Amino acid sequence: MSVTVKVCAVPSLADVAAAEWDTLAAPGGLYTSHAWLGSVEREPGAGVEYFLACRGDRLVGALPVYDVDVEYNPFYARSRHLDLLGLDGGWALAGSRRGYRFELPAAADGDAGMDALLAAARNRAEARGERGLLFPFVTTRTARRLWEHGAAVALDGAEAAVVTEGASFEGYLQNLSSKRRIAVRHEFSAFRSAEYELDVENLEDCHQEAAPLLGQLQRKYGHEARDEGMREYLAGQVEMLGKYSRVFTARRSGRLVGFSLMYEFGDVLYARAVGFDYAQTGKAFEYYALCYYLPIEYMHRRGLRVLHLGMETYQAKVARGARLSPLWAVALPLPSAPRPEVAPADTSEWLRRFGRRALPADEWQQPWTSAWEAPAAWEGAR
Known part of the structure; x- marks a missing residue:
């Protein structure tokens, strides 16, 4: 019936x-x-x-x-x-x-x-x-x-995503062309040599520090962004989505100089925001390390399958192994x-x-x- x-x-x-x-x-x-x-x-x-x-x-x-x-x-x-x-x-x-x-x-x-x-x-x-x-x-x-x-x-x-199926970083590299493997290894090696203090933090613990860095990035690309507005935005994210947050952080002597904010939901890691202190970063491929390479290592440890990178900057994403799915x-x-x-x-x-x-x-x-x-x-x- x-x-x-x-x-x-x-x-x-x-x-x-x-x-x-x-x-x-x-x-x-x-x-x-x-x-x-x-x-x-x-x-x-x-x-x-x-x-x-x-x-x-x-x-x-x-x-x-x-x-x-x-x-x-x-x-x-x-x-x-x-x-x-x-x-x-x-x-x-x-x-x-x-x-x-x-x-x-x-x-x-x-x-x-x-x-x-x-x-x-x-x-x-x-x-x-x-x-x-x-x-x-x-x-x-x-x-x-x-x-x-x-x-x-x-x-x-279109939306971009790197499907790793939980592979190690070396396993991820095997899906790139030989030329791209060399480039990615160079970028990650340069980042490691910069000897930042690295961690994966909860947004609740670092959103006050992250807000001015997010503001710097927004202003760099021509957007109006007040640090106080960025604090309000991230505080709202803490309240509604904090338990899913994974913030990949780079610090110097304890001071936050770069971060990427992602959310872990199911077997997917979703990239949402990034920010930098541009006076302290910019010479060691920090963006790619915090947005791609460290998250891929984390995904391997957690058994996650997909790094979701969203829209825009498609060429850089495809060069690092992303596939593009249409949006309608x-x-x-x-x-x-x-x-x-x-x-x-x-x-x-x-x-x-x-x-x-x-x-x-x-x-x-x-x-x-x-x-x-x-x-x-x-x-x-x-």
């Missing part, structure tokens, strides 16, 4: 048990977790409703939908994603507003729950005079699921509307720039993308 799926909406993740949510959201990783989305919920500028699909007393699907008044992050501006899709008008923002990655939390047997969930969220959009749901930065698996419900899809960028902007219209007409996503430039080793074809080649040439034609891509 089948059990009917029921959908309800709650105004806060405080109304959902963390263990129940994370059991459902585990395949999506940190950026779909109760702790991460709870931290997003506390940010100013938007309200949120969480649609929950339940079969009996079991949660089988979930979807956050946001009412955005002010968006402080230009990468999450609705206009940016609508431009990628060639669309306009009012669309409700669904998925997440932070993290540059979203995967729909759904049980393995939750197809009926997902159907009911999307129907309820689209009914809400229709009642508010919106054209449908707009999902930024979703994974291929989620994009495929939404496409099957009539969504339009456009390329929104998705517009799911109201049930009464046809699929929006969007030109097939052309991903050939990514293939030309990064080569087949860095781009898993099963993610980049989809029904909404232009076909790549036959493999023999792109064997030589670098």
Whole structure:
């Protein structure tokens, strides 16, 4: 006897048990977790409703939908994603507003729950005079699921990850070209020779020291950043995500001069922030050591499989063994509307720039993308 799926909406993740949510959201990783989305919920500028699909007393699907008044992050501006899709008008923002990655939390047997969930969220959009749901930065698996419900899809960028499967640092090196192995060994040797005092710390214990270093990095790259604002940001991270934090630190005579902030969630280490005292660093490849090499050694000790490096600076990441997975902007219209007409996503430039080793074809080649040439034609891509 089948059990009917029921959908309800709650105004806060405080109304959902963390263990129940994370059991459902585990395949999506940190950026779909109760702790991460709870931290997003506390940010100013938007309200949120969480649609929950339940079969009996079991949660089988979930979807956050946001009412955005002010968006402080230009990468999450609705206009940016609508431009990628060639669309306009009012669309409700669904998925997440932070993290540059979203995967729909759904049980393995939750197809009926997902159907009911999307129907309820689209009914809400229709009642508010919106054209449908707009999902930024979703994974291929989620994009495929939404496409099957009539969504339009456009390329929104890519995320980088180094998959080590828990290998030692030497094992990691074996997956690089001989030229890159030499370069990485040189970088890590130079860093070791600098004789910093190294540790892996909890964010709660070092966030006050780390904040000015994060501010230095932000200002170096042209962003307005007050040290006090950085302290507030990191203090918020401590409160919501502190138990997952792993801070790789470099010190001189006890004084923090460089750090990378990462979160350990499941079998993945997620890179989130980095900072330096530029008067004391910059000559020993500190960035690569703190963001790649020390974390990879830590992953080996902990049995972690993946170092998630996020978006941007793709060339440096691919050079150090990362693979790139596409992220998609998705517009799911109201049930009464046809699929929006969007030109097939052309991903050939990514293939030309990064080569087949860095781009898993099963993610980049989809029904909404232009076909790549036959493999023999792109064997030589670098």
